[in-house]
Amino acid sequence: MVTNKLNQAIKLLKEYAEEQKPKGKFSKYFTLEELVRSETATRKGIKNKPAKAQEVQLQNICKLVLDPIREHFGEPIRVTSGYRSPKLNEVIGGSSKSQHMAKNGDCAVDFKFLGNKVDLVKVFKWITEESKLNYDQCISEFLPDGWIHISYITTGKPNRNKNTVAVVKDGKTIYKDKE
Numbered sequence: 001m002v003t004n005k006l007n008q009a010i011k012l013l014k015e016y017a018e019e020q021k022p023k024g025k026f027s028k029y030f031t032l033e034e035l036v037r038s039e040t041a042t043r044k045g046i047k048n049k050p051a052k053a054q055e056v057q058l059q060n061i062c063k064l065v066l067d068p069i070r071e072h073f074g075e076p077i078r079v080t081s082g083y084r085s086p087k088l089n090e091v092i093g094g095s096s097k098s099q100h101m102a103k104n105g106d107c108a109v110d111f112k113f114l115g116n117k118v119d120l121v122k123v124f125k126w127i128t129e130e131s132k133l134n135y136d137q138c139i140s141e142f143l144p145d146g147w148i149h150i151s152y153i154t155t156g157k158p159n160r161n162k163n164t165v166a167v168v169k170d171g172k173t174i175y176k177d178k179e
Ligand SMILES: [Zn+2]
Pocket: 081, 100, 108, 109, 110, 149, 150
C-alpha cells in the first residue's frame, strides 16, 4: 500500500519533470510522442504511427487548442488518448467514426491534468463558454472523474464548435448536446 502510493508519487514527479523539458518544434507544451503513445498499443504490439499529414493535424490541435488550455490553467496536461491507428481504435472499442483516427483531416485528443490538479468541470465550462477557441467537438466524458475529449479539423469541413455531454443511462453511454 505504502509502496504503491510512493510509486505513484514518483511517477507523477517524473511526469512533471518530463513536461518541463523543452518541447522542440512540435508545440510549446506537447511532443508528438505524447500524442501517439498508447499502453494498449505497446502491450499488444499494435503499430500506432501517423502519416505525415496526420502529424500536421496533431500538431495543429496541440498549437491551437491544447497549448492555450495548458497556458490558461497553468498546469501540465496529460494526454490519455491521442492518435489511434484504425487497428488500435478497434481494439480499444472506439467508435468506427472516431476522430482519434485522424482520417478526415481531423484529429482528437482525450486529456486530464497531471495529478488531477484542475477541476475538469471548470475546464469544460471554460472551453465551451468562455474561451474563444476554435475546435470541432468538445465532449465532457463522465466528469468530474472522467476526461475531456476535444477534436480539431485542419482540412476539409469547417470546425463546428459542437459541445456534447456523455452520460451513462441504464448501463449504456449516451451522448447529448450540452445545454
Ligand atoms: Zn476521445
